[in-house]
Amino acid sequence: MALDLAWIRPEPQGIYLPPADAWIDPAHAVARALVTHGHADHARGGHGQTVATAATLAIMGLRYGVMPEGGRVVDYGGSMDLDGGIRATFVPAGHVLGSAQILLERDGQRVVVTGDYKRRPDPTCAPFEVVPCDVFITEATFGLPVFRHPPIDEEIARLREALAAHPQRCVLVGAYALGKAQRLIAELRRAGHDAPIFLHGAMERMCGLYREWGIDLGDLRPVAGVAKADVMGHIVVCPPSALNDRWSRRLPDPITAMASGWMRVRQRARQRNVELPLVISDHADWDELTATITQVNPAETWITHGREEALLRWCALHQRPARALALVGYEDEDD
Amino acid sequence: MERFAALVDGLVYTRSRNGKLALLADYLRTTPDPDRGWALAALTDGLDFPAVKASTVRGLLDARVDEVLWRLSRDYVGDTAETASLLWPEPHAPQPPPPSVTEVVETLAGATRATAAERLAGLLDRLDANGRYALLKLATGAMRIGLSARLAKVAFAQAFGVDVEAVEELWHGQAPPYADLFAWAADGAPPPDAQSLPLFRPFMLAQPLEETVVDLSAFAAEWKWDGIRVQLVHVPGQDGGQSRLYSRGGDDISASFPEMTDALRVPAVLDGELLVRGSHQGGEAGGAASFNALQQRLGRKSVSKAMLAEYPAFVRLYDVLLLEGEDLRPLGWEARRAALEDLVPRLDPARFDISPVIAAETLDELGEIRARARDDAIEGVMLKRRDAPYVAGRRTGLWYKWKRDPLLIDCVLMYAQRGSGKRSSFYSDFTFGCWDGDPDAGADLLPVGKAYFGFTDEELKWLDRFVRQHTVNRFGPVREVDRSLVLEVAFDSVHASKRHKSGLAMRFPRIHRIRADKPAHEADRLDTLRGLVAD
DSSP, rough: OOOTTTTOOOEEEEEEEEGGGGGSOOSSSSSSEOOOOTTTTTTSOOOEEEOOOOHHHHOOOOOOOOSSSTTOOOOOOOOOGGGGGEEEEEOSSSSSSTTTEEEEEEEEEEEEEOOOOOOSTTTTTTOOOOOOOEEEEEEEETTTTTOOOHHHHHHHHHHHHHHHTTSOOOOOEEOTTTHHHHHHHHHHHHTTOOOOEOOHHOOOOOOHHHHHHOOOOSSSOOOOOOOOHHHTEEEEEOOGGGGTSSGGEEEESEEEEEEGGGGGGGGHHHHTOOOOEEESSSSOOHHHHHHHHHOOOOOOEEEEEEEEHHHHHHHTTTTOEEEEOSSSOOOOOOO | OOOHHHHHHHHHHOHHHHHHHHHHHHHHSSSOHHHHHHHHHHTOOOOOOTOHHHHHHHHHHHHTSSSHHHHHHHHHHHHHHHHHHHOOOOOSSOOOOOOOOOOHHHHTTOTTTTTTHHHHHHTTTTTTTTHHHHHHHHTTTTOOOSOOOHHHHHHHHHHHHHHHHHEEEEHTOTTTOOOHHHHHHHOOOOOOOOSOOOOOOOOOEEEOTOOOOOGGGGGEEEOSSSSSEEEEEOOGGGGGGGEEEEETSSOOGGGHHHHOOOOOOOHHHHHEEOOOOEESOOOOOTOEEHHHHHHTTTTOOOHHHHHHHHOOOEEEEEEEEETEEEEEETTTHHHHHHHHHHHHHGSOTTTTOOOOEEEESHHHOOOOOHHGGGGGTTOOEEEEETOOOOSSEEEEEEEEEOOOOOOOEEEEEEEEOOSSSTTTTSSEEEEEESSSSOGGGGGOOOEEEEESSSSSSHHHHHEEEEEHTTTTEEEEEEEEEEEOOOEEEEESSSOOOSSTTTSSSHHHHHHHEEEEOOOGGGGOBBBHHHHTTTT
């Protein structure tokens, strides 16, 4: 059956559904937006109506200071009927708390928009589910075969070894404030790290929100105002932008670490003056991107953002029809 | 190999010198022979596997990875060995345990052009991504991880609590994996034989005179020539024996100056200044050219006849350490000087002369002579205690260097870049410029130099704050600032340079004073700087 997809249109500003006059993750304010997750490049403010999971709406409320106007909650597994006979169903994406893939159905055609996703277990969010479909619209942030994320246990172990080896210093970990930071902390707790973890001010509120959503992060303390001696031998978590900033001068000779999939490449780590690169990502790596396409087995694969050239090449080598969508605004240097 | 890979990564990511030293010292102390010796050789470019080429690695990957995916990956990562280490497909069949460094070296050393690829592939299959990276860097001889030979020797000395100068001296006669060197340092075995080899001996160094007042009757004064300090060594043996020319850091630079190694036939270790013939320093007769002329000869792996003719090198001798089997280092300077004066007539006058002693009764008189020396592009004067033995390193009270006062120029701060290590949160590398004409008539600034020292910690904080408050543009780690701050820059000399837009290159520029009081348009113009060119 030939695909008639006039009802879904990739635009530079996002994915548009003309019959419903609705957008998915639009880069500008629109009348109705379906939002996959709370990262700023996907969840802009100012929409007339914002449709998302309850956690994503709560995250947006925290980030923008007010709950989105016309917030409409759709839970995992739940659906919403849009105009033009389109039904949108939210499915876990495994990226961060509240993150969802959106399944769009119309006249028996099925399109899945993944937003950002990963396939590894994450104690802070529901796991990715494979949803068979005709068109699979996937991200490709780490869409190069050099990106293979190691098991997170190895990275957590390296972090703890560095900490134990330098009792007179602290380890300062740069981690994205939404998702990465909380996952890192939760994985440390899972590995048995019970000591207090100190937080940069920009981390505190989001960690508080995760706790309200029932995720145990253990003993967290603000680092502001704490004496140097009391931070020695401890982990401090800050946003990546604060790693080399004046802010870090207050810390006891910090070992600079960063938790990011980009840390796989030495030069990227060196550019940021990172001494302890931790390859921890909330995105699918190359093997997971290609395995997911194989499992979902769509008639067509559309690639939204990232290193789409390499994934297109892989699709061609595997006789899978694919195209790249030139969407603006999606690129995450810190993740 | 896993420990070696962890060491390589540690050295890549650690910025501070002390951090690198601690990592390497720990590795050398806790790794068995001969692994540690091979590792040390790999890190200091002491290994070469002629059968393994960069093209060997590319060939292996071509057979395993789609060419488009390889190209996209290589472009992104920017390093062939790293890309290959990440793309290497994990083998399906169970593999033997990871190889030791020694096994790697033996496997690759025995490889031919025909077998190299297959052998390398077998090793890659047994390692993880970090191990594969270390292996490929070792195999292709392209470590380049910011570890100097000197740093490696300091780490070696630190690892075993031995004297770094002794390490310097013994190291040069040894070949990887340095079994005798480790036996001496780690197990207290007698030191390896150093007599019959053309070894480097650590230099005696001077401390700055600064405010010290010395009694000139106890010291001899000499010019400090503007070339590079070298040590020339000859030992007798078959086929005329062996000669080596070493730089101050102990690097063997014989290949760049074959006329010098050919010239010494007396068994000796000589200390002097390497210069190029010319009229610039010390007048027409027996004079030397400027440092710029010498620079044409530095860093070359081979030298053309034209080069040899256009820039003939010679050594102006300062001292003699060993002569015809006798170690003169314990003797006082006067006794060594007498031996040197006796020796010089036996040497080729085209290649050797002696650095004359300056006659001066008092420090004031010497100061006057020193002040006149600027025109001759001499760096300053040296003061050597007449009774001092030749001892390695910088020993208080024996040798002083009294550099002539630096040249000064007022520049305008243009760009600042973040430093590294402890300075990574500070803007501490400063690029400054001079006006290319009259600033009030619309002339622009052209960068003339870059400096990252000369200021105090307090001044650095002040400069850092200034940069943050006056930023007009950002380019990655670099900030452009508005053109408002005058910096008084001190430098030793300035030379014509085709590499810079301003056409000028300074030697040893440093921030001398922050002139926040001075309006930027009153800073110096390029013409002023051009007038100081010493070529």
